[in-house]
Amino acid sequence: MKTNIKLAAIITYLxxxxxVIISLGSTPYIVSTLGKSEYGLYSLVNSIIAYIVLLDLGFGSAVIRFNSKFISENDTNGQRNINGMFLVLFSGIGLLALLASLILVFNxxxxxxxxxxxxxxILKTIFIIAAVNVAISFPMNIYSSIITAYERFVYLKIINLLRVVISPAMMVLVLFMGLRSVGMVSVALGLNIAIGLANYFVCRYKMKLIVKFSTFDTKLFKEVFSYSSYILLSSIAFQLYTNADPLIIGMFLGATPIAIYAISTQLNTYIMNFSNVLSSFYLPKLTKMIVKGADQARLMxxxxxxxxxxxxxxxYIVSGFVLFGQVFILIWLGEGYRYAYTIALIIIIPQITSIVQSLFATMLEAMNRHKVKALIYFSIAILKIILTLLFIRVxxxxxxxxxxxxxxxVNVILNNIYYKYKLKFDIFYFWKEIIKVFIPVVLLGGVCGYLLTFVSISSYLQLGLYVILYSVLxxxxxxxxxxxxDEKQIVTGPMRKVALRSQT
Structure with a gap:
């Protein structure tokens, strides 16, 4: 299983x-083809759709957790029953999502x-296509969650790798054909259907999975809903953080400022995707550890x-962005997007602590102890919306x-208080270990930042050379x-295996 996770992690990083590379290359073409206004509308649709996705009510994580639980207990019948229940639920949610989207369009x-x-x-047209995509996604996503519970990460990551390559290529193609944002959302719909069908066939014919539509198990549903309700609350809070700003900007400032803000949040998404790869693999593993009685010391x-x-x-990623982010944005998109660097820094730097502790959230889900964290996150999200409505006017x-x-x-501070005093984790030890990593990062970044004040970078080639030099340092x-x-062994271990194989 370690090999499975390592290979899946490598594929995920790839x-x-x-x-990132494809997006960075295609974004200037997309922005220039659509223009700031239509690109802002496209970003706005993605923000709205993210709220429609919340209708999954947190059941997506529940599919993984309860399948992992039944797998660990060798309860095949329980697994068949719960997946039948989930399929019925998600199909109903898909219809509800489509109805909600149509009502929203009229307003x-x-x-x-x-x-x-x-x-x-334009907004109404691309939103309707995106809404159909979401409605279809709900019942289809159950199969990817089941595959995750079986820890078939390599397959899932290969599928995602294909999506990463094919999706932007097709989007650029439809733009070249003159289909604009309508073509882009249509590409997303087509790919989603194809991947959903692939996951179904893997579950049905490769894994021999049987979904059983038996009598609705009310007791099991209550257990699932109790678990999922706080996942839902966390999801709502997350969407308020990541997608409320474009909506508020659209209401108060118009379409063009959304485009500049969208570039900042896009850069933040790149960093999040790189940084949170490992934690995405651990919900099945932690669930099985807890079912088998792992204590807090082992979890720590x-x-x-x-x-x-x-x-x-x-x-590495954040320090590199601090050093080279502004010049990169200027070369990439031009002077009109200079301020996106400042916005991105304000968002990215405070998020470092949350990224480092992202596995804590996964652990709480596995323990079914995520209620308080969800309540904290939701409360802070409401505070954030209030502050946004006040600050945007100024x-x-x-x-x-x-x-x-x-x-x-505020969210990080409150969560660490909860981890320390309620769950009794040794948080001071955790941060002591993390600070050992960050002190050299800050010192190196400070020295390199000072030296870069004597340098002028005006091309991708120059930027690439300096990034490579910084990477080596x-x-x-x-x-x-x-x-x-142990961390050095992670790096040298595979190298030694390759060397030994080459000698035999």
Missing amino acids: SVFLG FNSIFSSLNESELS VELVKIGRIQALIVG WGITGCAIATAAGMI YAATMWTFSMNA
């Missing part, structure tokens, strides 16, 4: 890397009064190990970013001052 004129008639027409070993690795990764899109950052800081610094023996 997918994220290719996704766009009053909601987005700052948009003109042409912009509203996993939390610290993954937290330090994530710190090494996010330290500082514009900068106020949105400041409100987001403030909420993140970062790797050498982390190896010498931050990484422990």
Whole structure:
């Protein structure tokens, strides 16, 4: 299983890397083809759709957890029953999502009064296509969750890798054909259907999975709903953080400022995707550990190990963005997007602590102890919305970013109090281990930042050379001052295996 996770992690990092490179290459073409206004509308639709997705009521994580539980207990009948129940639930939710979307479309004129008639027409068209995509996704997503519960990560990550490559290529193609944003959302719909069908056939014919439609188990449903309700609350809070700002900007400032803010949040998404790869694999593993009686000391070993690795990764990415982010944006999109760097920094830097502790959230789901965290997150999200509505009137899109950052800081503080005093985890030990990673990062970043003030970078080639130089310095610094023996073994172990194979 370790090999499975390692290979899946490698494929995931490759997918994220290719996704970033392809996105960086295609975004200027997409922005220039659509224009700031239509690109802002496309971003707005994605933000609205993210709220429609919340209708899954948190059952997506429940599919993984309860399948993992039944697998661990060798309860085949229970697994068949619960998957039948989930399929019925998700099909009903899909229909509800489509109905809610249609109702919403009829109210766009009053909601987005700052948009003109042409912009509203485009918004309605691409939103309806995106809504159909979401409605179909609900019943289809159950199969990817089941595959995750079986820890078939390699297959899932290969499928995602194909999506990463095919999706932007097809989007650029439809733009070239003149189909604009309508073509882009249509591509997403087509790919989603194809992947959903592939997952179904893998579950049905490769894994021999049978879904049983028996009498509705009310007791089991109550247990599932109790677990899922707080996943839902966390999901709502997450969407308020990541997708409320474009809606508020659209209501108060119009379509064009959304485009600048969208670039900042896009850069933040790149960093999140790179940094949270490992934690995405651990819900099945942690669930099985807890079912088998793992204590807090054993869980803390996993939390610290993954937290330090994530710190090494996010330290490199964020410090690199601080050093080279502004010049990259200027070369990439031009002077008109210069301010996206400042907005991105305000959002990204406070998020480092949450990224490092992301496995804590996964652990709480596995323990079915995620209620308090969900309540904290939701309360802070409401506070963030209030601050955004106040700050946007004074500082514009900068106020949105400041409100987001403030909420993140308060959220991390409250969560760590909960981990320390309620769950009795040794949080001081955790952060002591993390700080050992970050001290050399800060010192190296400070020295390199000072030296870069004497340098002028004006092309991708120059930027690439300096990034490579910084990468070498970062790797050498982390190896010498931050990484422990186990972390070095992760790097050298595969190299030694390759060397031994080449000698035989």
